[in-house]
Amino acid sequence: MSNSAVGPIYDSIISEVINSVRVDFEETGVDESALEDLKKLWQSKLSQMNIAQFPWDPKPDPPPAPADANAPAASGAPGAPPSGAASYTQSSLTPQPSAQGLTLPGSMMPASNGVPIKTEAGYSAEPAIKQEPGLTTPMIPAYNPANGARATAAQRAAMALENQFGQRAAASINALQNGMAAPQQQPQQQPQQVDPQQQYRQNLAASMQQRMQQQAPRPPNGLPTSQMDGTGDAAADQEDQPAAAAIPDRAEIDAHLHAQLLARAKEMEGGGLMVPLRKAVKDDRSIARKSGGDGTGQLDGPDEDMDGDEDAINSDLDDPDEAADDDDDDEDEMGHMMLCLYDKVQRVKNKWKCILKDGVLTVNNKEYVFHKATGEYEW
Amino acid sequence: MAAPNSYYDLYRHGSLGVALTDSLDELIGDERIDPQLAMKVLTQFDRVIAETLQEKVKARLTFKGSLDTYRFCDEVWTFLIRNVTFKLDNGAQTIQADKVKIVSCSSKKTEDK
Numbered sequence: 001m002s003n004s005a006v007g008p009i010y011d012s013i014i015s016e017v018i019n020s021v022r023v024d025f026e027e028t029g030v031d032e033s034a035l036e037d038l039k040k041l042w043q044s045k046l047s048q049m050n051i052a053q054f055p056w057d058p059k060p061d062p063p064p065a066p067a068d069a070n071a072p073a074a075s076g077a078p079g080a081p082p083s084g085a086a087s088y089t090q091s092s093l094t095p096q097p098s099a100q101g102l103t104l105p106g107s108m109m110p111a112s113n114g115v116p117i118k119t120e121a122g123y124s125a126e127p128a129i130k131q132e133p134g135l136t137t138p139m140i141p142a143y144n145p146a147n148g149a150r151a152t153a154a155q156r157a158a159m160a161l162e163n164q165f166g167q168r169a170a171a172s173i174n175a176l177q178n179g180m181a182a183p184q185q186q187p188q189q190q191p192q193q194v195d196p197q198q199q200y201r202q203n204l205a206a207s208m209q210q211r212m213q214q215q216a217p218r219p220p221n222g223l224p225t226s227q228m229d230g231t232g233d234a235a236a237d238q239e240d241q242p243a244a245a246a247i248p249d250r251a252e253i254d255a256h257l258h259a260q261l262l263a264r265a266k267e268m269e270g271g272g273l274m275v276p277l278r279k280a281v282k283d284d285r286s287i288a289r290k291s292g293g294d295g296t297g298q299l300d301g302p303d304e305d306m307d308g309d310e311d312a313i314n315s316d317l318d319d320p321d322e323a324a325d326d327d328d329d330d331e332d333e334m335g336h337m338m339l340c341l342y343d344k345v346q347r348v349k350n351k352w353k354c355i356l357k358d359g360v361l362t363v364n365n366k367e368y369v370f371h372k373a374t375g376e377y378e379w
Numbered sequence: 380m381a382a383p384n385s386y387y388d389l390y391r392h393g394s395l396g397v398a399l400t401d402s403l404d405e406l407i408g409d410e411r412i413d414p415q416l417a418m419k420v421l422t423q424f425d426r427v428i429a430e431t432l433q434e435k436v437k438a439r440l441t442f443k444g445s446l447d448t449y450r451f452c453d454e455v456w457t458f459l460i461r462n463v464t465f466k467l468d469n470g471a472q473t474i475q476a477d478k479v480k481i482v483s484c485s486s487k488k489t490e491d492k
Contacts (some may be wrong), residue, residue, distance in 0.1 A: 009435055010395055016427045017399075017420065024419045025412075034411045038420070041402035049394050078408055336463075336479040340392050340455055341486035352455070356483055358432040360393045361440070363476045364466065367394055370468075371436045375481075377460055379446040 006052035006367045014042055051367035157260045162207045207253045336363045340373065350379045386425040387484045390400055390432075439468040447478070456483040 018039050025035050043056050340359025346352070353376050361368040388395050403417040446462035450456070458481040465474040 005436065005438060009431060012435065013395065013424075013431050016431070017424050020423045020427065021416075021420045024416060024423075028416050030412050030416060034406060037411070038402055038406060041405060042399050042437055045398035045401055046394065049398065051394050073442050281452075300408070336476045337392070338479055338481040338483075339389050340481065340483050342389075342483040343485075343486050345451075352449070352458075354458075354483075356481070357486055358429065358436070359483075360390060360395070360432070361465070361479075362394060363479065364473050366474075368438070368440070368467070368474075369432060369436045370438045370440045371432070373440045373442065375442045375444070375460075377442075377446040377458075377463075379442045379449065 003052055003366050003368050006369055007054045009369055010046065010052070011055045014039060051362065051365060077340045088090060153263050160206050162165060207256050338360075338373075340370075352377050352379060386422070388421070389484055390425065390428045391421060392482070395428065396421075396424065403476060437445050441466045442479075444479070454485045457481065458483075465466050 012197075018035060022032075022035060025032065032257065043054065047054055047057055135241075338359055338361045340356040340361075342353040343357055345354040354374070356373040357371060359370050359373055361370065391400060399421070403412070403420060406412045407414055407417055412469045442460075442463050442465040444460040446458060447461045448457075448459040450458075460477065460481065461478045463479045465476070467473070
């Protein structure tokens, strides 16, 4: 059935597009995380359309599709795919992949872990969480999205540290609260982690919880919209985290704390003056708008060009039709539309016959792809 | 790789293309990529979806209905068909729709290149 084919086909299209523009992203000097975000956005938007079952969605009854660990992100629901249950033993045996999977279930935005996750597609996030159920419980009070939304990353880190290490973490917490420079933090952190394995596992759980808290409250696009500095911060986070995820245990935690401290430091700095970042950003933003208006007209120009382009296409294909048929408006959105190539269109009197190919058909909110279609209709 | 212009951009109007365009718009809005880069992504998309549909999709379908409007302009056929019945290849499934718009470009162009 061609509807079930849509998922894998679209998945392969997405991967291929993403891979083939990777060079362009690099050449333009755009951070790779933007590319990953593009993929995530693309997939989640498709999922929202609900036109087919996609491999990255969580499935009630999964066709084989290798459990793509991005699944929870797309729907926001951390359903436990059966395939994930199957890999439970594997993930509990090997701490490294499970550590990478840990952040995923609650998070809206696993982009930060996108790269390593893809290579570990077999390890679903859910069972990894279950691995140490006891360890997560002490953290639960801190994991309140409502609180988390308000607390800064550093505060949360401090909270987590306190929960985890109590008195011993006092130094680290002080450091966090004073916004000390990150490099100083790392040596302090080291001695604590030269601990037995149990300690290490707790560390893992702690860092996992921190990340969940960090990521859960974010909006789906994961970025404070229209904050120039804000995006930069997020990008920095995302750079750090995959790197951290690749290296297990204390290196990971160190890097994570490092990132948080950096974020904290940036917040304190607020663009060089001791201004809270939010205010500074507002200023930045208005400046950027102005400069976008006159100086860097290029930034705005092509944007409008592109819109213009699309309009042009619309007017070629759609607009006249919409003018003719008044109720065509919703067709792009919900509608019944077939985009395809034609091999042959024949007419005898009022009978039409056409042979179409390589098409995408959207009908009744379901998407179908076909290689060849023949249609007969009377006018 | 073929020249970017040798692929239709009609699939951008499908759900996959719309989702991509929206995502790109969002990234542009956040100033994480610039519009030129987005255009490159879209041209790659044009190529990839055309090739993928051509190479990987095997399904066939037939449909019948009554033609409401037809138009042939710039090598593009546009049909508006009412009371359509689609039959998927295995015959087991039929889909009904009261109206479907078909936008169809010539397959010659892609074969020529």
